[in-house]
Amino acid sequence: MASVQVIGAGPSGSVAALSALMHNHNVSVYEEHSCAGIPMNCSGLISKEGLESLNDFVDYKKHVKNKMRGAIIDCAGAKLFVDSKKDIAYVIDRASFDSKLAQKAEDEGAKFHYGKRVSPPFFKGHIIGADGPNSSVASHFNFPNISRFVGVSQSTVNYDGSMPDHVRVFLSNEKFPGFFAWLIPQNEEYAEVGAGCVLPGNPNHSLNHLSKYLGIEFPETRTHSIIPVSRREQTFISSPARNIVLVGDAAGHVKSTTGGGVVFGTQCARLAGKHIESPQKYERMCREIHGKDLDAHYHLHTTLGKMSDDSLRALGSLASAFRIEEFLQRDGNMDRPMRMLGPNLLLHPFRALMNK
Ligand SMILES: Cc1cc2nc3c(=O)[nH]c(=O)nc-3n(C[C@H](O)[C@H](O)[C@H](O)COP(=O)(O)OP(=O)(O)OC[C@H]3O[C@@H](n4cnc5c(N)ncnc54)[C@H](O)[C@@H]3O)c2cc1C
Structure with missing residues (x-):
């Protein structure tokens, strides 16, 4: 049984704590605020599939504020209407959701220390840095920077x-x-x-x-x-004395297209808790399971970000002409763009032209 200190009680920290507990570690969580989930600056829009992946820890249905079944995408004036006709995402109350996740970790045996901003020198034992976008764990241990x-x-x-x-x-x-x-x-x-x-x-x-x-x-x-909206090139340090890993926003486990970080952050956090004693494996598994989707978000984000408004408008009109809305309604995935690649995407333009 190893001693694991999790810094930060956001969703990534609580899920990392829960996962480390499941792997029989002794877990302490440090949170600078007096409770989890407050203050909160999040829109709380999370895919149904992403929320369901956390069902073993939290019943997301108790935190739903609104249901989402589509999107109106305005490309500099050219509009796309996507209506999936079923719930694809929910707006959740992030404050109560985060608080419930932290409570679950505490109930399972993690020791929580609220109102404690952790600063160097850090405690002995393994460290999971889940301390958000301005991670002091990352700065103190000289992890490569987040560039964007x-x-x-x-x-x-x-x-x-x-x-x-x-x-x-x-x-x-x-x-x-x-x-x-x-x-x-x-x-x-x-x-x-x-x-x-x-x-x-x-x-x-x-x-x-x-x-x-x-x-x-x-x-x-x-x-x-x-x-x-970019990832750190390295998210672990391994030494004979202890291992240090970064998760969630601290690592840049975020969809660059939307800024959404709860799904990938918590999924990587599970791996962090599981592999804290072999952090190379943690990083490798994150890359293997999530790397391609995170890269796809990044490439789409940087490509769209360079386009003039005229080009965005032309892209929107072209997408509409090829009925891309129908493809998104049928095969869209707001977290995993790689799952949208396949025969349906290749055939879609031909089908759209035939149906004109
Ligand atoms: C405006 C906005 C809207 C967003 N909307 C969405 C959305 O709709 N959907 C979505 O999926 N994501 C959204 N996100 C992103 C999402 O909020 C983050 O990706 C998510 O909160 C990351 O979780 P985390 O646990 O990694 O970090 P955080 O939630 O940032 O948690 C880090 C925790 O660490 C604590 N901490 C920091 N430093 C220390 C320290 N030294 N000692 C102790 N504690 C420390 C902080 O107090 C905080 O509680 C949004 C973000 C913003 C800013």
């Missing part, structure tokens, strides 16, 4: 209640350079609006652009945060 971050600004607005089960995504590199903006209905009355841009851009300007574009006055009360 986006800044995001969010607010909550009254909402006309139309299509409450569709997320709206706005692409425009003039308004949201390198990233995008969104409107996520929370219920029929309120929606979360947000906008981001690759740093060092100013996400507040991006949110102002969205406000103008939608013709809605946004409140001045806004939250600002950063999201890593």
Whole structure:
């Protein structure tokens, strides 16, 4: 039985703790805030499949605020309507979800230390750095840097209640350079609006652009945060004395296209807890199981981020002409783009032309 210190009680930290407990380790979790889940800056939009992958730890249905079955993607004015006609994702209450995951880890035997910001020198024993985008574990142990971050600004607005089960995504590199903006209905009355841009851009300007574009006055009360959108080249250090691994946002286990990090972060966290005594294996398994999908998100993010608004509009119109919405409705996967590659994607343009 090894002694494992998890730094950070976000979803990655709690899942890493649960996984380490399942592998008979002695686990302590350190969280700088007085509880898990607060403060929270997350839209909480998570795929149904991703949430179901956590069913052994948390009943996500108890934390659902809204159900999502489609998206309206606005490519600099050219719109795509995707309606899966079934729930594909949920807006969950991240604060209660995170708190429940932490509680589960505590119930299973992890010792939680709240209100404790861990700083160097770190304790003896293995360390799982689940301490988010500004990871002090990563800085202290000189892990390779995360090279790309986006800044995001969010607010909550009254909402006309139309299509409450569709997320709206706005692409425009003039308004949201390198990233995008969104409107996520929370219920029929309120929606979360947000906008981001690759740093060092100013996400507040991006949110102002969205406000103008939608013709809605946004409140001045806004939250600002950063999201890593590239991965660290190395996520473990192994020494005779102890092993150190990074997970979740600390490692850059995030979908670069959307900034969503809960699904990949928690799935890598399971591997971290399991392989803390052989961290090379942890990194190899993360690469083998998740690397191709994370790379695909990164390549799509950087490709779209370089396009002019005219090109984005042309792409949107072309995608619509080839009925890409129908393909996405049938074969879309918001986490795993690699699963969309296959005969259906190759044949889709021909089918679309034949059906014209
Ligand atoms: C505006 C916004 C919207 C988002 N929307 C979505 C979404 O819709 N869907 C989705 O999947 N993802 C979304 N994300 C991303 C998602 O929130 C993160 O990927 C996820 O929270 C990462 O989990 P984590 O456990 O790795 O890190 P975190 O959730 O950041 O948790 C890290 C924890 O470590 C603690 N900590 C940090 N340093 C220390 C220290 N030195 N000592 C002790 N404790 C420490 C922090 O207090 C924190 O509790 C969004 C992010 C932002 C900013």
